[in-house]
Amino acid sequence: MTAIVDMHNVSFTYGGPAVIENVTLSVSEGEFVALIGPNGGGKTTLLKLMLGLVKPQKGTVRVLGRPPEKASHHIGYVPQDIHLNLAFPVTALDVVLMGKLAPGKRWIGRPARHKTDALAALAQMGMEASAHTRIGELSGGQRQRVFIARALVTQPKLLLLDEPTASIDTRGQADFLELLHDLNQQVTIVMVSHDLLAISHHVTSVACVNRGLHYHRRSELAGSLINTSCPCTVESLCPVEMVARETPHLFIRNRKP
Numbered sequence: 317m318t319a320i321v322d323m324h325n326v327s328f329t330y331g332g333p334a335v336i337e338n339v340t341l342s343v344s345e346g347e348f349v350a351l352i353g354p355n356g357g358g359k360t361t362l363l364k365l366m367l368g369l370v371k372p373q374k375g376t377v378r379v380l381g382r383p384p385e386k387a388s389h390h391i392g393y394v395p396q397d398i399h400l401n402l403a404f405p406v407t408a409l410d411v412v413l414m415g416k417l418a419p420g421k422r423w424i425g426r427p428a429r430h431k432t433d434a435l436a437a438l439a440q441m442g443m444e445a446s447a448h449t450r451i452g453e454l455s456g457g458q459r460q461r462v463f464i465a466r467a468l469v470t471q472p473k474l475l476l477l478d479e480p481t482a483s484i485d486t487r488g489q490a491d492f493l494e495l496l497h498d499l500n501q502q503v504t505i506v507m508v509s510h511d512l513l514a515i516s517h518h519v520t521s522v523a524c525v526n527r528g529l530h531y532h533r534r535s536e537l538a539g540s541l542i543n544t545s546c547p548c549t550v551e552s553l554c555p556v557e558m559v560a561r562e563t564p565h566l567f568i569r570n571r572k573p
Protein backbone atom coordinates (compact mmCIF):
# COMPACT_ATOMS: atom_id res chain seq x y z
CA MET A 317 0.00 0.00 0.00
CA THR A 318 1.31 3.48 -0.86
CA ALA A 319 2.04 5.57 2.20
CA ILE A 320 0.06 8.80 2.36
CA VAL A 321 3.19 10.64 3.51
CA ASP A 322 6.69 9.31 3.08
CA MET A 323 9.63 11.40 4.29
CA HIS A 324 13.06 9.88 4.00
CA ASN A 325 16.16 11.29 5.68
CA VAL A 326 14.90 14.85 5.32
CA SER A 327 16.95 17.86 6.44
CA PHE A 328 15.86 21.47 6.08
CA THR A 329 17.21 24.90 6.97
CA TYR A 330 15.80 28.38 6.33
CA GLY A 331 19.43 29.51 5.90
CA GLY A 332 20.70 29.23 9.49
CA PRO A 333 21.02 26.13 11.64
CA ALA A 334 19.09 23.00 10.66
CA VAL A 335 15.39 23.22 11.60
CA ILE A 336 14.68 19.62 10.55
CA GLU A 337 17.49 17.07 10.56
CA ASN A 338 17.55 13.53 9.18
CA VAL A 339 13.82 13.00 9.66
CA THR A 340 12.22 9.82 8.39
CA LEU A 341 8.46 9.45 8.76
CA SER A 342 5.87 7.30 7.07
CA VAL A 343 2.15 8.01 7.55
CA SER A 344 -0.22 5.25 6.43
CA GLU A 345 -3.76 5.64 5.21
CA GLY A 346 -6.21 6.05 8.10
CA GLU A 347 -3.65 7.29 10.62
CA PHE A 348 -4.25 10.23 12.94
CA VAL A 349 -0.79 11.52 13.80
CA ALA A 350 -0.17 14.20 16.40
CA LEU A 351 2.97 16.28 16.02
CA ILE A 352 4.08 17.54 19.39
CA GLY A 353 7.23 19.29 20.56
CA PRO A 354 8.58 22.52 22.01
CA ASN A 355 8.05 25.95 20.43
CA GLY A 356 10.34 26.36 17.45
CA GLY A 357 10.92 22.59 17.28
CA GLY A 358 9.97 22.46 13.60
CA LYS A 359 6.36 21.16 13.60
CA THR A 360 4.95 23.79 11.23
CA THR A 361 8.02 23.42 9.02
CA LEU A 362 7.32 19.69 8.81
CA LEU A 363 3.78 20.45 7.59
CA LYS A 364 5.21 22.92 5.04
CA LEU A 365 7.52 20.18 3.76
CA MET A 366 4.50 17.87 3.35
CA LEU A 367 2.71 20.63 1.45
CA GLY A 368 5.69 21.33 -0.79
CA LEU A 369 5.74 24.97 0.39
CA VAL A 370 9.40 24.49 1.27
CA LYS A 371 11.86 22.01 -0.21
CA PRO A 372 14.32 19.91 1.76
CA GLN A 373 18.02 20.50 1.13
CA LYS A 374 18.51 16.79 1.76
CA GLY A 375 16.25 13.74 1.54
CA THR A 376 12.90 13.14 -0.14
CA VAL A 377 9.26 13.93 0.63
CA ARG A 378 6.45 12.08 -1.12
CA VAL A 379 2.71 12.45 -0.69
CA LEU A 380 0.71 9.61 -2.25
CA GLY A 381 3.90 8.55 -3.98
CA ARG A 382 4.41 11.92 -5.69
CA PRO A 383 6.30 15.14 -4.96
CA PRO A 384 3.97 17.13 -2.61
CA GLU A 385 3.24 19.93 -5.11
CA LYS A 386 1.89 17.32 -7.55
CA ALA A 387 -0.43 15.92 -4.86
CA SER A 388 -1.65 19.29 -3.54
CA HIS A 389 -5.24 18.67 -4.72
CA HIS A 390 -5.35 15.71 -2.32
CA ILE A 391 -4.21 17.77 0.67
CA GLY A 392 -6.42 19.93 2.89
CA TYR A 393 -4.52 22.41 5.06
CA VAL A 394 -5.63 24.62 7.94
CA PRO A 395 -2.73 26.86 8.98
CA GLN A 396 -2.07 28.12 12.50
CA ASP A 397 -2.88 31.77 11.81
CA ILE A 398 -5.66 32.58 9.41
CA HIS A 399 -5.76 36.30 8.85
CA LEU A 400 -9.29 37.25 7.96
CA ASN A 401 -10.95 40.64 8.27
CA LEU A 402 -13.92 39.73 10.46
CA ALA A 403 -15.81 42.82 9.30
CA PHE A 404 -15.69 41.54 5.72
CA PRO A 405 -19.26 40.51 4.74
CA VAL A 406 -18.72 36.86 3.87
CA THR A 407 -20.76 33.95 5.21
CA ALA A 408 -19.51 30.58 6.42
CA LEU A 409 -20.72 29.13 3.12
CA ASP A 410 -18.70 31.71 1.12
CA VAL A 411 -15.56 30.79 3.08
CA VAL A 412 -16.02 27.08 2.40
CA LEU A 413 -16.66 27.77 -1.30
CA MET A 414 -13.24 29.46 -1.45
CA GLY A 415 -11.80 25.99 -0.87
CA LYS A 416 -13.01 25.14 -4.38
CA LEU A 417 -10.76 27.80 -5.91
CA ALA A 418 -7.38 26.65 -7.21
CA PRO A 419 -4.43 29.05 -6.64
CA GLY A 420 -4.88 30.53 -10.13
CA LYS A 421 -8.52 31.36 -9.16
CA ARG A 422 -9.81 28.59 -11.36
CA TRP A 423 -12.77 26.58 -10.03
CA ILE A 424 -11.91 23.00 -9.12
CA GLY A 425 -14.46 20.50 -10.46
CA ARG A 426 -17.95 21.30 -11.76
CA PRO A 427 -19.26 24.66 -10.46
CA ALA A 428 -22.87 23.41 -10.37
CA ARG A 429 -21.98 21.07 -7.53
CA HIS A 430 -19.93 23.51 -5.49
CA LYS A 431 -22.70 24.73 -3.23
CA THR A 432 -23.90 21.20 -2.47
CA ASP A 433 -20.34 20.12 -1.68
CA ALA A 434 -19.77 23.17 0.53
CA LEU A 435 -22.97 22.54 2.49
CA ALA A 436 -21.99 18.88 2.90
CA ALA A 437 -18.55 19.91 4.24
CA LEU A 438 -20.20 22.31 6.70
CA ALA A 439 -22.56 19.52 7.80
CA GLN A 440 -19.58 17.24 8.38
CA MET A 441 -18.24 19.81 10.82
CA GLY A 442 -21.64 20.29 12.48
CA MET A 443 -21.94 23.81 11.06
CA GLU A 444 -24.71 23.53 8.46
CA ALA A 445 -27.10 25.68 10.53
CA SER A 446 -24.55 28.53 10.37
CA ALA A 447 -24.03 28.35 6.58
CA HIS A 448 -25.52 31.81 6.04
CA THR A 449 -24.08 33.42 9.17
CA ARG A 450 -21.38 36.02 8.63
CA ILE A 451 -17.98 34.67 9.59
CA GLY A 452 -17.41 37.61 11.97
CA GLU A 453 -20.49 36.60 13.98
CA LEU A 454 -19.18 33.11 14.77
CA SER A 455 -17.12 32.19 17.83
CA GLY A 456 -13.42 31.29 17.45
CA GLY A 457 -14.21 27.59 17.77
CA GLN A 458 -17.06 27.77 15.23
CA ARG A 459 -14.79 29.65 12.80
CA GLN A 460 -12.17 26.93 13.21
CA ARG A 461 -14.78 24.34 12.15
CA VAL A 462 -15.63 26.44 9.10
CA PHE A 463 -11.94 26.61 8.12
CA ILE A 464 -11.69 22.84 8.40
CA ALA A 465 -14.84 22.51 6.26
CA ARG A 466 -13.07 24.68 3.68
CA ALA A 467 -10.12 22.26 3.74
CA LEU A 468 -12.49 19.28 3.41
CA VAL A 469 -14.58 20.58 0.54
CA THR A 470 -12.30 19.07 -2.10
CA GLN A 471 -12.46 15.71 -0.30
CA PRO A 472 -8.73 15.47 0.41
CA LYS A 473 -6.97 12.23 1.31
CA LEU A 474 -4.72 14.04 3.78
CA LEU A 475 -5.76 16.74 6.25
CA LEU A 476 -3.01 18.85 7.83
CA LEU A 477 -4.06 20.87 10.88
CA ASP A 478 -1.74 23.30 12.67
CA GLU A 479 -2.85 23.73 16.29
CA PRO A 480 -6.58 23.70 15.53
CA THR A 481 -7.63 23.67 19.20
CA ALA A 482 -5.74 26.82 20.18
CA SER A 483 -8.86 29.02 20.31
CA ILE A 484 -11.24 26.42 21.77
CA ASP A 485 -12.06 26.02 25.47
CA THR A 486 -11.53 22.71 27.29
CA ARG A 487 -15.14 21.48 26.92
CA GLY A 488 -15.22 22.54 23.27
CA GLN A 489 -11.89 20.80 22.67
CA ALA A 490 -13.29 17.44 23.78
CA ASP A 491 -16.20 17.76 21.31
CA PHE A 492 -13.87 19.00 18.60
CA LEU A 493 -11.45 16.09 19.05
CA GLU A 494 -14.41 13.70 18.95
CA LEU A 495 -15.38 15.25 15.64
CA LEU A 496 -11.85 14.84 14.26
CA HIS A 497 -11.90 11.24 15.44
CA ASP A 498 -15.05 10.63 13.33
CA LEU A 499 -13.52 12.50 10.39
CA ASN A 500 -10.47 10.25 10.62
CA GLN A 501 -12.63 7.35 9.45
CA GLN A 502 -12.43 8.86 5.96
CA VAL A 503 -9.32 11.03 5.89
CA THR A 504 -5.76 10.65 7.17
CA ILE A 505 -4.93 13.43 9.64
CA VAL A 506 -1.65 15.00 10.72
CA MET A 507 -2.22 17.57 13.46
CA VAL A 508 0.13 19.84 15.38
CA SER A 509 -0.81 20.06 19.03
CA HIS A 510 0.69 21.13 22.33
CA ASP A 511 -1.71 19.15 24.47
CA LEU A 512 -0.48 15.59 24.52
CA LEU A 513 -2.90 14.53 27.25
CA ALA A 514 -6.01 15.91 25.53
CA ILE A 515 -5.24 14.24 22.22
CA SER A 516 -3.85 10.94 23.48
CA HIS A 517 -7.14 9.03 23.27
CA HIS A 518 -7.96 10.18 19.76
CA VAL A 519 -4.72 9.79 17.83
CA THR A 520 -3.21 6.62 16.39
CA SER A 521 0.38 7.82 16.83
CA VAL A 522 2.47 10.64 18.20
CA ALA A 523 5.53 12.11 16.50
CA CYS A 524 7.73 14.23 18.76
CA VAL A 525 9.47 16.92 16.78
CA ASN A 526 12.46 18.84 17.98
CA ARG A 527 14.69 19.15 14.91
CA GLY A 528 14.79 15.34 14.93
CA LEU A 529 11.67 13.19 15.12
CA HIS A 530 10.68 10.29 17.32
CA TYR A 531 7.62 8.33 16.21
CA HIS A 532 5.48 6.57 18.81
CA ARG A 533 2.64 4.24 17.92
CA ARG A 534 -0.38 4.71 20.15
CA SER A 535 0.02 1.20 21.52
CA GLU A 536 3.33 2.37 22.97
CA LEU A 537 1.58 5.27 24.66
CA ALA A 538 -1.77 3.67 25.44
CA GLY A 539 -3.12 3.08 28.90
CA SER A 540 -2.02 5.76 31.25
CA LEU A 541 0.01 8.13 29.20
CA ILE A 542 0.98 9.86 32.39
CA ASN A 543 2.72 6.86 33.91
CA THR A 544 3.86 4.98 30.89
CA SER A 545 7.52 4.75 30.07
CA CYS A 546 8.88 6.41 27.01
CA PRO A 547 10.09 3.97 24.36
CA CYS A 548 12.88 6.25 23.15
CA THR A 549 16.33 4.83 23.52
CA VAL A 550 18.28 8.09 23.67
CA GLU A 551 16.47 9.38 26.73
CA SER A 552 18.30 12.62 27.28
CA LEU A 553 17.57 13.70 23.69
CA CYS A 554 14.02 12.40 23.43
CA PRO A 555 11.63 15.23 22.57
CA VAL A 556 8.86 13.36 24.40
CA GLU A 557 10.80 13.86 27.54
CA MET A 558 11.45 17.50 26.74
CA VAL A 559 7.77 18.07 26.13
CA ALA A 560 6.84 16.17 29.25
CA ARG A 561 9.13 18.32 31.35
CA GLU A 562 7.20 21.37 30.22
CA THR A 563 3.81 19.94 31.20
CA PRO A 564 2.37 19.69 34.70
CA HIS A 565 1.93 15.92 34.29
CA LEU A 566 5.42 14.55 34.06
CA PHE A 567 4.75 11.12 32.68
CA ILE A 568 8.43 10.31 32.69
CA ARG A 569 9.09 11.72 36.15
CA ASN A 570 8.89 8.33 37.85
CA ARG A 571 11.44 6.72 35.63
CA LYS A 572 14.83 5.72 36.92
CA PRO A 573 17.54 8.23 36.00
Ligand SMILES: Nc1ncnc2c1ncn2[C@@H]1O[C@H](COP(=O)(O)OP(=O)(O)OP(=O)(O)O)[C@@H](O)[C@H]1O
Pocket residue numbers: 330335353354355356357358359360361362
Ligand atom coordinates in the same frame (compact mmCIF):
# COMPACT_ATOMS: atom_id res chain seq x y z
N1 LIG B 1 10.11 31.65 7.24
C1 LIG B 1 11.08 31.42 8.15
N2 LIG B 1 12.30 31.97 7.99
C2 LIG B 1 13.31 31.73 8.87
N3 LIG B 1 13.17 30.95 9.96
C3 LIG B 1 11.98 30.38 10.19
C4 LIG B 1 10.87 30.59 9.29
N4 LIG B 1 9.80 29.90 9.77
C5 LIG B 1 10.24 29.31 10.89
N5 LIG B 1 11.52 29.59 11.13
C6 LIG B 1 12.34 29.08 12.26
O1 LIG B 1 12.35 27.67 12.17
C7 LIG B 1 12.26 27.09 13.47
C8 LIG B 1 11.08 26.13 13.51
O2 LIG B 1 9.87 26.88 13.36
P1 LIG B 1 8.45 26.18 13.27
O3 LIG B 1 7.43 27.25 13.07
O4 LIG B 1 8.52 25.08 12.29
O5 LIG B 1 8.35 25.56 14.74
P2 LIG B 1 7.07 25.00 15.52
O6 LIG B 1 7.52 23.74 16.18
O7 LIG B 1 5.90 24.93 14.64
O8 LIG B 1 6.88 26.15 16.63
P3 LIG B 1 5.57 26.62 17.47
O9 LIG B 1 5.20 25.47 18.38
O10 LIG B 1 6.08 27.79 18.24
O11 LIG B 1 4.49 26.97 16.49
C9 LIG B 1 12.17 28.25 14.46
O12 LIG B 1 13.45 28.47 14.99
C10 LIG B 1 11.73 29.40 13.61
O13 LIG B 1 12.23 30.62 14.10
